[in-house]
Amino acid sequence: MPDKQLHLTAFMRPVSLHTGAWRYPNSYPDANFNLAHLKSFIKKLEDAKFDAFFMADHLAVLNMPVEALKRSHTVTSFEPFTLLSALSVVTERIGLAATASTTYDEPYHIARRFASLDHLSSGRAAWNIVTTGNPEASKNFGRDEHLEHSERYKRAREFYDVVTGLWDSFADDAFIRDQESGIFLDPEKIHVLDHKGDDLQVRGPLNIARPVQGWPVIVQAGQSEPGRQLAAETAEAVFCSPRDLESAKALYADIKGRATAAGRDRDHLKILPAAFIVVGDTVEEAQGKRLALDSLVHYDSAIASLSIALGTEASGFDPDGPLPTDLPETNASKTSRASVVKLAEDEKLSVRQLAQRLGGYSGLAFVGTPETIAAAMETWLQEEGADGFTVVFPFLPQGLDDVTQRVVPELQRRGIFRQEYTGTTLREHLGLPRPTNQFFS
Amino acid sequence: MPDKQLHLTAFMRPVSLHTGAWRYPNSYPDANFNLAHLKSFIKKLEDAKFDAFFMADHLAVLNMPVEALKRSHTVTSFEPFTLLSALSVVTERIGLAATASTTYDEPYHIARRFASLDHLSSGRAAWNIVTTGNPEASKNFGRDEHLEHSERYKRAREFYDVVTGLWDSFADDAFIRDQESGIFLDPEKIHVLDHKGDDLQVRGPLNIARPVQGWPVIVQAGQSEPGRQLAAETAEAVFCSPRDLESAKALYADIKGRATAAGRDRDHLKILPAAFIVVGDTVEEAQGKRLALDSLVHYDSAIASLSIALGTEASGFDPDGPLPTDLPETNASKTSRASVVKLAEDEKLSVRQLAQRLGGYSGLAFVGTPETIAAAMETWLQEEGADGFTVVFPFLPQGLDDVTQRVVPELQRRGIFRQEYTGTTLREHLGLPRPTNQFFS
Numbered sequence: 112m113p114d115k116q117l118h119l120t121a122f123m124r125p126v127s128l129h130t131g132a133w134r135y136p137n138s139y140p141d142a143n144f145n146l147a148h149l150k151s152f153i154k155k156l157e158d159a160k161f162d163a164f165f166m167a168d169h170l171a172v173l174n175m176p177v178e179a180l181k182r183s184h185t186v187t188s189f190e191p192f193t194l195l196s197a198l199s200v201v202t203e204r205i206g207l208a209a210t211a212s213t214t215y216d217e218p219y220h221i222a223r224r225f226a227s228l229d230h231l232s233s234g235r236a237a238w239n240i241v242t243t244g245n246p247e248a249s250k251n252f253g254r255d256e257h258l259e260h261s262e263r264y265k266r267a268r269e270f271y272d273v274v275t276g277l278w279d280s281f282a283d284d285a286f287i288r289d290q291e292s293g294i295f296l297d298p299e300k301i302h303v304l305d306h307k308g309d310d311l312q313v314r315g316p317l318n319i320a321r322p323v324q325g326w327p328v329i330v331q332a333g334q335s336e337p338g339r340q341l342a343a344e345t346a347e348a349v350f351c352s353p354r355d356l357e358s359a360k361a362l363y364a365d366i367k368g369r370a371t372a373a374g375r376d377r378d379h380l381k382i383l384p385a386a387f388i389v390v391g392d393t394v395e396e397a398q399g400k401r402l403a404l405d406s407l408v409h410y411d412s413a414i415a416s417l418s419i420a421l422g423t424e425a426s427g428f429d430p431d432g433p434l435p436t437d438l439p440e441t442n443a444s445k446t447s448r449a450s451v452v453k454l455a456e457d458e459k460l461s462v463r464q465l466a467q468r469l470g471g472y473s474g475l476a477f478v479g480t481p482e483t484i485a486a487a488m489e490t491w492l493q494e495e496g497a498d499g500f501t502v503v504f505p506f507l508p509q510g511l512d513d514v515t516q517r518v519v520p521e522l523q524r525r526g527i528f529r530q531e532y533t534g535t536t537l538r539e540h541l542g543l544p545r546p547t548n549q550f551f552s
Numbered sequence: 553m554p555d556k557q558l559h560l561t562a563f564m565r566p567v568s569l570h571t572g573a574w575r576y577p578n579s580y581p582d583a584n585f586n587l588a589h590l591k592s593f594i595k596k597l598e599d600a601k602f603d604a605f606f607m608a609d610h611l612a613v614l615n616m617p618v619e620a621l622k623r624s625h626t627v628t629s630f631e632p633f634t635l636l637s638a639l640s641v642v643t644e645r646i647g648l649a650a651t652a653s654t655t656y657d658e659p660y661h662i663a664r665r666f667a668s669l670d671h672l673s674s675g676r677a678a679w680n681i682v683t684t685g686n687p688e689a690s691k692n693f694g695r696d697e698h699l700e701h702s703e704r705y706k707r708a709r710e711f712y713d714v715v716t717g718l719w720d721s722f723a724d725d726a727f728i729r730d731q732e733s734g735i736f737l738d739p740e741k742i743h744v745l746d747h748k749g750d751d752l753q754v755r756g757p758l759n760i761a762r763p764v765q766g767w768p769v770i771v772q773a774g775q776s777e778p779g780r781q782l783a784a785e786t787a788e789a790v791f792c793s794p795r796d797l798e799s800a801k802a803l804y805a806d807i808k809g810r811a812t813a814a815g816r817d818r819d820h821l822k823i824l825p826a827a828f829i830v831v832g833d834t835v836e837e838a839q840g841k842r843l844a845l846d847s848l849v850h851y852d853s854a855i856a857s858l859s860i861a862l863g864t865e866a867s868g869f870d871p872d873g874p875l876p877t878d879l880p881e882t883n884a885s886k887t888s889r890a891s892v893v894k895l896a897e898d899e900k901l902s903v904r905q906l907a908q909r910l911g912g913y914s915g916l917a918f919v920g921t922p923e924t925i926a927a928a929m930e931t932w933l934q935e936e937g938a939d940g941f942t943v944v945f946p947f948l949p950q951g952l953d954d955v956t957q958r959v960v961p962e963l964q965r966r967g968i969f970r971q972e973y974t975g976t977t978l979r980e981h982l983g984l985p986r987p988t989n990q991f992f993s
Contacts, residue, residue, distance in 0.1 A: 133731065134731045141727075141729055169759060170660065170759075180739050180742075181735055181737055182734050182735065182736055183737070184736050186759065187759065187761040189668045189672065190664050192634055192665070193633055193634075193637040193665055193668040193669050193672055194637070194668065194672065197637045197672050200641040216658075216661070217693055217694075219692040220657070224634055226631075227631035227635065228634050231630065231634055231635065231638050247755075250754075252658055252754075253753045290575045290581050293623050293850055294622055295574065295581075295625050296627060298618045298622045301613075301621075311694060312694045312696075313691075313694065314691035315692065316613050317613075318611075318612060318613045318627065318628065318629065319628050319631065320585065320628040
């Protein structure tokens with residue numbers, strides 16, 4: 112069996128990022144907000160031995176034109192902690208990753224909730240640290256102006272120190288619970304953090320025992336310069352969105368290099384790009400499914416996405432013709448335009464199809480048979496483009512079943528994905544060490 | 553069957569308020585922090601048709617002398633939302649009441665989490681509004697000084713308006729989910745709150761559908777003047793701690809009167825005093841169990857409680873003698889001293905026993921046989937001292953089993969407690985109406 116093993120997490124909030132997903136034939140239109148469906152999804156992912164179930168988050172209804180809003184299947188969702196806590200009871204092994212913001216929450220609350228989820232799930236919690244880039248969120252939290260980018264990252268770094276410090280409030284063996292003597296805990300094994308920093312003042316101790324994993328697994332999703340640096344210093348899993356293997360390898364090398372420079376073991380940080388997976392009996396059938404899915408994206412929303420990507424108004428183009436070759440010069444990003452033009456040529460897409468691709472899901476995609484998809488994943492793993500993937504499903508339940516029942520067995524046949532869980536905690540699934548307590552050794 | 557029906561909620565964080573509970577013979581020393589135990593408790597409470605499982609909360613490890621701290625079984629607990637969400641999956645009918653602070657949290661977070669819990673549980677959530685009186689909490693949330701009492705209540709009132717306004721962000725029928733037309737929701741059925749008040753600015757809308765119950769049930773626990781007024785204006789269930797039936801009747805009349813004055817239906821506000829219940833085959837056996845439980849309170853902590861209650865240093869008294877009759881005059885509360893002196897006389901308690909009573913649990917208690925306890929509860933119900941009780945267990949699991957298996961059947965025999973749930977939501981259990989949406993009728 113090859114040494115290198117792939118890690119798989121499932122992107123589950125929303126359950127599909129594709130805007131047309133809820134309309135696909137035989138899909139659940141309310142998949143995002145139906146507990147029975149979500150229970151069945153996580154059980155299938157656990158049966159397939161996925162590392163984790165990953166919930167992104169937004170602290171607002173996203174600002175979008177009413178034509179897009181009324182077609183959005185993501186406007187109503189469960190809140191991550193309540194949902195993951197509920198799902199922890201119906202699963203035993205799969206990791207539970209929740210997003211929480213360092214800009215619009217308090218470190219005492221965050222430390223406590225993740226510790227509680229980690230105890231409830233016997234060591235399966237992960238914290239996806241975000242600084243909340245969406246300016247709409249600020250208006251829901253009493254601020255007219257969004258906190259500036261570098262300020263957010265500075266606060267995030269301090270916030271991480273406070274949260275991890277609070278998790279270490281109690282030594283692992285602080286609780287004695289001796290009924291005979293009446294001694295419940297050893298007061299020498301409580302640490303009062305008493306943090307006083309630039310942005311935060313938090314006394315402690317936390318009112319919950321140290322998490323089962325020591326610290327829940329730390330996840331980071333930033334790709335900006337401060338985001339990469341924060342990830343290199345703190346993250347144990349990185350969610351990212353490279354477009355192709357070349358850019359993925361550059362990102363992989365950069366973040367691992369920064370981690371090494373920060374004195375960390377590069378294997379203790381797993382790079383997990385988002386990958387949209389569409390499976391067919393043939394590559395052509397899979398491509399056909401994708402086109403059928405894209406065709407469910409409303410044209411008015413879609414053409415706006417194309418106009419933005421091209422930097423020119425596209426609504427006058429013939430929807431059923433090819434992309435015009437005489438596009439006017441603009442100040443828009445040449446890289447963005449070039450990649451759109453190349454996409455149209457490569458896949459021979461009409462203006463409508465191109466627009467619907469951009470309005471649906473246009474990130475990294477593996478579209479093919481279980482064999483071609485598994486082969487591509489293995490290449491990414493071997494060439495250091497990825498340590499695994501954050502799988503984005505095109506529609507549910509079928510798109511999820513295709514991955515768990517068809518792609519995963521092919522990965523297992525190749526010897527690059529587990530047949531059974533060998534540990535019980537998410538740290539064990541990911542091959543990460545349990546942090547020692549910084550105040551008690 | 554009598555018209556008036558009793559409501560029962562269980563005080564479950566901590567699972568026992570008695571400081572010696574974890575040491576009682578055959579009790580679980582870790583009952584407060586063991587998911588398997590908590591699951592079994594809530595299932596037993598649901599089998600007994602309790603209205604709700606109630607979680608108090610603290611946002612800090614309480615400040616106490618190290619001698620008390622090391623004996624405290626409540627220092628580590630699950631966080632209310634994560635625990636109740638997990639327990640929602642293993643139950644079907646019982647209500648789930650969580651405490652959340654208006655001083656140290658954000659209304660958008662609170663509205664969202666309670667809405668999420670209400671959806672996960674199909675309409676069983678309740679919000680116990682607290683303003684967090686513990687000054688230790690302020691130090692965990694970046695403030696050196698605790699927010700002043702009247703300021704806290706002013707903010708709480710505004711916070712309630714914002715949270716209930718956010719719950720009404722979507723009309724009940726906003727979500728269409730028509731796969732054919734691609735219309736997921738009706739944008740005319742979204743309300744943007746755009747609240748701008750003295751303490752809070754929150755735009756909205758909330759990113760989750762209106763709760764199943766319209767609004768989760770509102771609980772309030774204040775007994776101060778502003779606390780009573782806030783309860784009268786907003787609460788649908790009131791947790792309180794009267795010492796006896798006379799004071800309970802006065803409190804009941806006062807809060808119901810304030811509710812009527814505020815234009816509310818007095819039956820839409822249930823008064824549920826805390827009651828510590830110890831059951832025996834005879835009254836004497838129950839009293840003996842209580843003395844045995846009290847004897848597990850450490851004397852050093854206990855005598856400090858007695859000194860405070862008497863307003864004089866009690867550590868020099870003979871532990872095994874009666875309370876001295878020549879207590880020196882002090883400036884301490886005469887009411888407090890008189891009630892302690894009366895307690896010692898009534899129950900013929902030694903100094904040690906008296907101290908351990910005060911250091912254990914000294915609030916309202918029903919100690920007797922299932923028949924005497926049920927009779928007392930019926931008297932309180934008929935004489936308008938209570939609409940039900942928030943039951944405090946002396947030790948677990950036995951103390952909980954005694955109530956669910958012995959007291960509840962006696963209440964059912966008397967026709968003052970349900971044999972089966974007749975509704976599915978907590979509002980239905982409590983006989984409360986579902987609020988209409990203030991923005992969509």
